Amino acid sequence: MRRVRRFLPVTFVALLAVACLYIIWPSVPGEFLPGNVPWPHGKGVKFGSFERRTLRLGLDLQGGTRLLLKAEVPQDFQGNVDDALDGTIRVLRKRVDASGVSEAEISRQGDRNLSVQLPGLTPERARSLLGRTAQLRFCEPAGANAADVGLCDQEGRWQQATGDVDGQRIALTGRYLKSNAFVQFDQAGRPGVGFEFQDPGGEVFRQITSRRIGQQIAIFLDNEQLSAPVVQSVISDRGSITGLTLDRAQELVVQLNAGALPLQLTVLQEQNVDATLGKDSVHRSVLAGEIGLLLVALFMILYYRFPGVIATVALVVYTLVSIALFKLIPVTLTLAGIGAFVLSIGMAVDANILIFERMKEELRAGRSYAASIDAGFSRAWPSIRDSNVSTLITCGVLYVLGGGFELPFIGTFDAPLVQGFAFTLAVGVAVSMFSAIRVTQILLHLFVGTGISRKHDWFVPEPSGTAVEGARP
Known part of the structure; x- marks a missing residue:
C-alpha cells in the first residue's frame, strides 16, 4: 500500500504531462519538427462548443x-471632441474584444486620427467590423412629416419611426437596445439577430407596430437596409433581424452590443501587415528555445547531478503545462509574450536552485535524504513565495495599466502588448510555483529508501568531509 501511495503522485504528473503534450501537439508537426519523420497530426481540443486547435499568435x-x-x-x-474620441476608442475596443481578436492596438494619432492594429484579420473584415458607425434605426414608409423626423434612405422611401412618451417624441x-443581442436561427435554420428593448424603447416599438399591422417597417444600419418585415402583431419588448448570413449576423451582434460610434470614421490608410518574423524565423526561434532549454538542463545536471536531472524533468513538465494553458485560455503570443515566457522559465530554474542548495546544506549536516528534502523545501519556500508573489503583484499592476487609462493633456493610454507580457508572465510564474515545488518534490520523494538516496556524491559533488559520509539515506 505504501508503494502504491508513493507512485500515485508520480502517475498523476506523468498523466498531466501526456495530456498537455496531446493538447499542444501541432496540427502540422512538420512546421516545428524534422520533416523526414511521419509525425502524427494533432487534433487540438474540442468539448462541445469549446474548441482550441492552434496557438493564437499576435500581429x-x-x-x-x-x-x-x-x-x-x-x-x-x-x-467635447476629445471625450468623443475617447468614447470612440472604447467602443472600438469592445467590438474588437467581442470578436475574439486579442493583442489589438488602438491609439490616437494626431488630433483626430486613430491607429488600429488587428492581428489575424483581413482588411475587408477589419473595415466591416470597425468602419461602420453601427447606428441602428427603425423606419416606416415616408409620409407628410418626413422632413420633420428625418429620412432613412437617399431615395426618400423611408422615414425615421417615432413614438410619443410622456409628451415627448422619441x-x-x-x-434603446439592451446590450444582449444574440444570433438566432429560424425553423429553416436561417441565421438572424435577436434583440431586446430597454425603456422607453419598448413603449415606442409598441406604438409603431400597433399602427403598422399588415404593413412594413424597415431596419437600417447606418445607410444599409437590413430588412423590411411585415408587422403581424403588436410587439413591445423584443424583435429580430432576418435575412443575414451567419458571418454578418455575428458581426452585427458585436456591433450592437458594443454600441454605436460617437463619431463617424473614415479609412485613410489600410495596410496588410506580414508577420515580422516570418515562418522561417519562427522556426528558428523554436529551435533556439529548444537549444536554450537543453543548455539549461545540461548545466543543472553537471552542477547538481541527480537533482539536476529531476529539475530537468520538472522543467519539461512546466513547459508542457504552460504552453497547454496558453492554448486553452487562450493567450495571444507575441514577441513580448515569448519574452515573458522565457523569463518565467528562468524563475522556475531559480526556484529549483534555491531548493537544491538548501538540500546540500542539510546533507552536509548529516541529515537523511528524506529529511534533507523536507528541510530543503521548507527553508527555500519563503524566498520562492516572496519572489513570485512580488512578481505577480507587478504583473497585476502592468495588466491594469496596460488596459487603458486617461493621461492629462494626452488622452487615452492603451498598451495591450504590456497586458500580454504581464498576463503571460503571470501564468508562467503560477505554473513555475507548481512545477518547482510539487513536481520536483514528488520526483525526489520517489527515490527515498532506494539505492540512489545512498549515493551522496550524486547530490553533493564537492568533497564535504565526514558530515556527508555520516548522512543517512
Whole structure:
C-alpha cells in the first residue's frame, strides 16, 4: 500500500504531462519538427462548443491589418471632441474584444486620427467590423412629416419611426437596445439577430407596430437596409433581424452590443501587415528555445547531478503545462509574450536552485535524504513565495495599466502588448510555483529508501568531509 501511495503522485504528473503534450501537439508537426519523420497530426481540443486547435499568435508573429482611421466631426457637433474620441476608442475596443481578436492596438494619432492594429484579420473584415458607425434605426414608409423626423434612405422611401412618451417624441434607434443581442436561427435554420428593448424603447416599438399591422417597417444600419418585415402583431419588448448570413449576423451582434460610434470614421490608410518574423524565423526561434532549454538542463545536471536531472524533468513538465494553458485560455503570443515566457522559465530554474542548495546544506549536516528534502523545501519556500508573489503583484499592476487609462493633456493610454507580457508572465510564474515545488518534490520523494538516496556524491559533488559520509539515506 505504501508503494502504491508513493507512485500515485508520480502517475498523476506523468498523466498531466501526456495530456498537455496531446493538447499542444501541432496540427502540422512538420512546421516545428524534422520533416523526414511521419509525425502524427494533432487534433487540438474540442468539448462541445469549446474548441482550441492552434496557438493564437499576435500581429508581429502571424500578420494582420493596420488601419488609420479619421474621425469625422460634424460642424454642428456641440460636445467635447476629445471625450468623443475617447468614447470612440472604447467602443472600438469592445467590438474588437467581442470578436475574439486579442493583442489589438488602438491609439490616437494626431488630433483626430486613430491607429488600429488587428492581428489575424483581413482588411475587408477589419473595415466591416470597425468602419461602420453601427447606428441602428427603425423606419416606416415616408409620409407628410418626413422632413420633420428625418429620412432613412437617399431615395426618400423611408422615414425615421417615432413614438410619443410622456409628451415627448422619441426616435427609435439602437440606443434603446439592451446590450444582449444574440444570433438566432429560424425553423429553416436561417441565421438572424435577436434583440431586446430597454425603456422607453419598448413603449415606442409598441406604438409603431400597433399602427403598422399588415404593413412594413424597415431596419437600417447606418445607410444599409437590413430588412423590411411585415408587422403581424403588436410587439413591445423584443424583435429580430432576418435575412443575414451567419458571418454578418455575428458581426452585427458585436456591433450592437458594443454600441454605436460617437463619431463617424473614415479609412485613410489600410495596410496588410506580414508577420515580422516570418515562418522561417519562427522556426528558428523554436529551435533556439529548444537549444536554450537543453543548455539549461545540461548545466543543472553537471552542477547538481541527480537533482539536476529531476529539475530537468520538472522543467519539461512546466513547459508542457504552460504552453497547454496558453492554448486553452487562450493567450495571444507575441514577441513580448515569448519574452515573458522565457523569463518565467528562468524563475522556475531559480526556484529549483534555491531548493537544491538548501538540500546540500542539510546533507552536509548529516541529515537523511528524506529529511534533507523536507528541510530543503521548507527553508527555500519563503524566498520562492516572496519572489513570485512580488512578481505577480507587478504583473497585476502592468495588466491594469496596460488596459487603458486617461493621461492629462494626452488622452487615452492603451498598451495591450504590456497586458500580454504581464498576463503571460503571470501564468508562467503560477505554473513555475507548481512545477518547482510539487513536481520536483514528488520526483525526489520517489527515490527515498532506494539505492540512489545512498549515493551522496550524486547530490553533493564537492568533497564535504565526514558530515556527508555520516548522512543517512
